[in-house]
Ligand SMILES: Nc1ncnc2c1ncn2[C@@H]1O[C@H](COP(=O)(O)OP(=O)(O)OP(=O)(O)O)[C@@H](O)[C@H]1O
Ligand SMILES: O=P(O)(O)OC[C@H]1O[C@](O)(CO)[C@@H](O)[C@@H]1O
């Protein structure tokens with residue numbers, strides 16, 4: 001079987017992979033059982049040369065007790081008891097096949113000029129602009145009819161790392177409910193304050209359906225979150241020591257790098273531990289996904305700050321409302337909040353360069369707005385214009401501590417313009433809150449699918465929304481770099497159309 005993970009091969013392999021896969025399908029249909037051809041068959045059906053393959057415990061486990069598949073205790077129909085015989089209807093309905101796939105790149109562009117397009121080299125060789133669209137697939141998430149864990153043997157651990165994000169508690173609740181109610185797991189441990197909770201000596205929190213019943217009505221993380229403590233050896237020692245065999249890691253790209261390292265270390269030791277990530281970030285900076293949970297809520301919360309800034313600016317003589325929003329490297333919150341508000345005159349994000357001073361600079365633009373419309377609203381991401389300010393080192397997770405671009409910008413305005421500045425920095429207010437309905441539902445779906453993935457025996461994976469479906473993805477491909485706003489993309493151009501701002505250089 002072909003579950004080994006690694007980077008998807010690029011354009012060159014497509015044609016030959018397809019040919020060999022097709023002949024393998026023929027051979028299989030004719031009853032030829034050659035193993036390599038079986039691999040090719042599976043590869044074409046489940047993860048082709050350009051697809052995002054994921055690791056299964058079968059590929060890495062080297063323990064004494066054989067790893068065997070068994071019927072899933074999870075019931076895909078309503079009101080199904082955990083114990084007792086399963087009917088054929090229940091068995092067949094709603095289980096997800098390992099061959100189910102989700103299309104990653106759902107648009108086939110007409111030209112290879114689009115950077116996200118995957119083209120076959122064959123087409124490009126004959127026509128540099130030609131593009132024979134190559135679909136890329138990811139593994140569909142969901143309950144499998146066969147699982148690789150007995151519910152009684154499971155000790156699941158849940159850990160939340162990095163900054164807070166609306167919906168963390170919803171994910172914890174969904175994980176616990178699916179583990180306990182869906183699969184009958186009795187041993188679930190909450191790890192306190194991030195990765196270091198595995199070895200800090202702080203007692204694990206016992207989790208069950210009762211303890212998580214109402215946690216989704218609160219923001220934050222009931223377990224506590226934290227940066228630092230990414231000592232993989234100590235974490236894996238603790239996992240083995242406590243007999244933990246499922247680890248659910250809720251966090252951003254840093255946390256996912258940690259989760260992947262933990263999964264690799266467990267694989268190196270050949271132990272039966274399934275590590276599954278759930279991407280958490282208000283910044284929406286994870287590759288391949290439609291959106292991360294908490295982002296929507298953060299954008300909604302940011303509306304309050306922008307609305308107040310616009311109101312203040314419009315009610316003051318030569319009023320300028322300035323709002324700084326979270327977003328270290330990625331300007332998604334700032335861009336979407338600007339678009340949603342519709343009263344912003346200038347939006348500044350880390351992905352674009354801009355001059356503050358000079359005839360084409362932002363300050364001169366604000367001056368013109370004050371002269372013509374009497375007020376101005378500027379929204380900037382905390383990571384924007386970092387070349388103007390000084391970073392103050394790194395945090396416990398190795399992330400840069402940013403200079404305060406909001407304060408700096410207001411200072412420049414004050415020194416150059418006669419105006420009345422109202423500066424709003426909502427900081428943690430956009431994330432220290434309960435998830436909205438959209439995010440809450442998304443969290444429930446992600447948590448449930450994370451448990452299905454672990455029971456199915458996958459490891460080193462993360463679960464996310466891809467082309468509106470939930471999928472399992474190999475972690476390294478999601479964290480190659482931060483996902484950024486494309487300054488040549490249509491969403492940024494929509495934003496510019498909304499603000500009416502020029503290029504500031
Ligand atoms: N390669 C790695 N190996 C082991 N642990 C790591 C690795 N990279 C990061 N970590 C651990 O993961 C923790 C969380 O990462 P980080 O602080 O970057 O937050 P994050 O998950 O990206 O969330 P946020 O979006 O809030 O920044 C780090 O503090 C560190 O302990
Ligand atoms: O102050 P903290 O908790 O380290 O987190 C701040 C960072 O976390 C984020 O909210 C991402 O989770 C960034 O937008 C922000 O820069």
Ligand SMILES: [Mg+2]
Nearest residue numbers: 162252253254
């Ligand atoms: Mg991060």
